[in-house]
Amino acid sequence: DWTPEHFIQSTVERVRAQVGTGHAICGLSGGVDSSVAAVLVARAIGDRLTCIFVNNGVLRKDEFLKVQTTMREQLGLKVVAVDSSQRFLEKLAGVTDPERKRKVIGNEFIAVFDDEAKKIWESSAAGAEEVAWLVQGTLYPDVIESSSVHGPSHTIKSHHNVGGLPADMKLKLIEPLRDLFKDEVRRIGRDLGMPEEIIERQPFPGPGLAVRILGEVTAERVAMLQEADQIVVDEIKKAGLYRKVWQSFAVLLPVKSVGVMGDQRTYANTCAVRAVESEDGMTADWAPLPYEVLRTISSRIVSEVRGINRVVYDITSKPPGTIEWE
Numbered sequence: 001d002w003t004p005e006h007f008i009q010s011t012v013e014r015v016r017a018q019v020g021t022g023h024a025i026c027g028l029s030g031g032v033d034s035s036v037a038a039v040l041v042a043r044a045i046g047d048r049l050t051c052i053f054v055n056n057g058v059l060r061k062d063e064f065l066k067v068q069t070t071m072r073e074q075l076g077l078k079v080v081a082v083d084s085s086q087r088f089l090e091k092l093a094g095v096t097d098p099e100r101k102r103k104v105i106g107n108e109f110i111a112v113f114d115d116e117a118k119k120i121w122e123s124s125a126a127g128a129e130e131v132a133w134l135v136q137g138t139l140y141p142d143v144i145e146s147s148s149v150h151g152p153s154h155t156i157k158s159h160h161n162v163g164g165l166p167a168d169m170k171l172k173l174i175e176p177l178r179d180l181f182k183d184e185v186r187r188i189g190r191d192l193g194m195p196e197e198i199i200e201r202q203p204f205p206g207p208g209l210a211v212r213i214l215g216e217v218t219a220e221r222v223a224m225l226q227e228a229d230q231i232v233v234d235e236i237k238k239a240g241l242y243r244k245v246w247q248s249f250a251v252l253l254p255v256k257s258v259g260v261m262g263d264q265r266t267y268a269n270t271c272a273v274r275a276v277e278s279e280d281g282m283t284a285d286w287a288p289l290p291y292e293v294l295r296t297i298s299s300r301i302v303s304e305v306r307g308i309n310r311v312v313y314d315i316t317s318k319p320p321g322t323i324e325w326e
């Protein structure tokens with residue numbers, strides 16, 4: 001019978017045996033999946049695991065710093081943090097097609113990750129004969145879904161990772177969570193003593209805010225969405241709904257409309273608020289948020305976020321909609 005303790009014990013033993021005296025690297029996203037995977041592997045091989053956390057320019061507000069602090073100080077992980085936001089935003093300039101955005105971000109991520117992995121490899125004591133391991137927090141629904149709607153870009157596939165790496169650095173994949181659903185991963189994280197802040201974190205897509213900015217992604221639009229997103233999450237938390245909904249976020253639309261502010265006419269951007277309830281992300285219902293919560297979110301966004309003058313609520317379930325807008 002399946003229990004978190006059994007799972008942890010057998011996984012740690014298996015990983016320890018697999019990796020032997022080798023080294024592993026793990027891409028962190030700040031989310032629950034990659035963190036649980038990293039903590040499990042760190043239990044098995046200690047500081048022979050190095051985590052890489054990349055700022056792709058489309059993270060949430062303050063996330064690059066917050067995640068580093070949590071991962072190092074609370075989880076004790078060895079983290080290399082790389083701020084590549086400039087490089088990503090340059091590559092995203094002019095790109096409006098959703099799948100192109102995913103490809104650009106996926107490819108850029110792999111390039112940055114490769115560079116960092118190479119540096120870690122060269123500075124480690126690992127011998128040329130040794131196998132290097134790549135840890136990924138792939139879940140069971142990812143295994144199913146990545147073959148259909150989103151293509152392979154939301155996880156780093158192993159074959160992508162051998163590109164620029166030294167020929168003697170053979171990367172092998174460790175995916176300790178690939179038979180699990182999200183709720184099981186959360187139980188394991190809790191059992192590992194990880195902070196609730198990480199365990200309860202709502203899922204966030206790999207391509208980040210880029211797939212929540214319809215049309216072109218620019219630094220200015222990222223900043224605008226970061227502010228709106230923070231207000232949505234704040235208010236959902238204040239209302240005690242953060243755990244009840246699967247995801248809650250803002251989407252910046254390429255639509256401007258007319259409004260009034262004081263005695264001024266405004267002509268500014270529209271923001272959609274999305275909140276859904278779901279078990280596993282494969283299907284979802286739009287969440288019937290209390291009107292009071294919607295009212296506060298809307299008035300705060302319009303008064304606090306420069307450039308947004310209209311807020312709408314998305315009442316589409318999945319199917320036929322998807323959770324994200326792109």
Ligand code: XMP
Nearest residue numbers: 150154203204205206207281318322323324
């Ligand atoms: P959709 O929008 O297809 O999303 O209903 C289902 C779940 O997957 C997340 N999602 C992604 N995650 N890379 C990711 O890592 C992606 O490209 C991606 N697209 C969607 C989404 O946030 C939801 O939890």
